[in-house]
Amino acid sequence: MTVTAIRQDSPDRLSVLFDDGEEIKSTPGAVTALRLFVGRELDAQALEAFRLESMRALARERALMLVSRRQMSAKELREKLRQKGVDPETAAWCADWLTERGLLDEQAYAAAVVRHYAAKGCGAGKVRAELMRRGVTRELADAALEAMPDGQEKLDRLIAARLKDPGDRDEVRKLSASLYRRGFSAEEIRSALRRVQADFEEY
Numbered sequence: 580m581t582v583t584a585i586r587q588d589s590p591d592r593l594s595v596l597f598d599d600g601e602e603i604k605s606t607p608g609a610v611t612a613l614r615l616f617v618g619r620e621l622d623a624q625a626l627e628a629f630r631l632e633s634m635r636a637l638a639r640e641r642a643l644m645l646v647s648r649r650q651m652s653a654k655e656l657r658e659k660l661r662q663k664g665v666d667p668e669t670a671a672w673c674a675d676w677l678t679e680r681g682l683l684d685e686q687a688y689a690a691a692v693v694r695h696y697a698a699k700g701c702g703a704g705k706v707r708a709e710l711m712r713r714g715v716t717r718e719l720a721d722a723a724l725e726a727m728p729d730g731q732e733k734l735d736r737l738i739a740a741r742l743k744d745p746g747d748r749d750e751v752r753k754l755s756a757s758l759y760r761r762g763f764s765a766e767e768i769r770s771a772l773r774r775v776q777a778d779f780e781e782y
Contacts, residue, residue, distance in 0.1 A: 580621045585610065591640065595629070597621075605633035606640065635672060638665045642673040643682070650688045653678060654714020689715045689723035697727050702763030738771050 584596040593610055595603045609632045613625070621629065638660060645651070645659050653674040660670035677683035689710055696706045703724055710720040741754055751772065758768050 580623075580626050582615055582617050582619045582621070585615065585617060595633075597626075603630060603633050604637060605629070606636040609633045609636040634666075634669055638669045638673050639676060641665070642677060646677060646682055650691055651683075652685055652688055652714040653683060656683060685715060685719055686722070688713075689719045690726065693723045693727050701761050702758070702767060703727060704764060705761050742772075 580601070581598045582595060583598050584594075586594040586596065588594055588604075591606060593605050593607060595605055595610065595615060597603075609629070613629050613632060615629070641663055642656060642660060645656060651659070656674050656677070657667070657670040660673060661667065665673070674683060678685075692710055692713065692715070693706055696709055701709075706727065707720055707724060710723065711717075715723075738754065738758070742750065744750055755765075755768050755772070759765065763771075
């Protein structure tokens with residue numbers, strides 16, 4: 580196979596054309612790394628190496644763009660790349676490449692998720708479920724949840740703001756169900772209800 584043309588499609592995109600009509604989308608970095616030029620002949624092994632390098636280079640650029648927009652887990656990155664048409668093996672390679680260079684930090688990401696949902700008034704159960712859904716490992720989730728602020732005061736304020744009549748069992752039941760869906764445990768809710776009800780009785 581002989582390179583017949585190298586076309587600049589954009590500042591960071593090239594197309595390499597071969598004498599059999601094949602065209603491979605690539606990047607300047609991939610073309611330079613493999614020292615391609617018009618007239619160079621590639622055997623089957625070199626051609627396959629160029630295909631692989633080009634595929635990875637294009638996917639890597641897309642991955643870098645995605646993580647520059649917001650923090651995400653390796654699982655989320657792989658899923659985003661798959662949605663863009665990247666094959667699973669290349670998507671996994673990109674996630675590993677970014678992780679090795681500190682550009683994908685799941686520990687920092689898990690901590691950010693915990694802070695976000697804790698600030699929204701969610702309990703540990705809800706936060707743990709969210710971490711699992713996003714692909715954070717159990718070990719990292721446990722470590723991040725250990726640093727989660729105590730939600731007792733926030734839970735008390737939530738109940739005090741929403742509970743109009745502590746003696747209304749239907750109201751208490753609905754409020755408890757709502758708080759349970761937000762990730763607070765049954766024991767946390769019962770304890771908070773007792774504290775808030777005690778405050779009501781004092782007045």
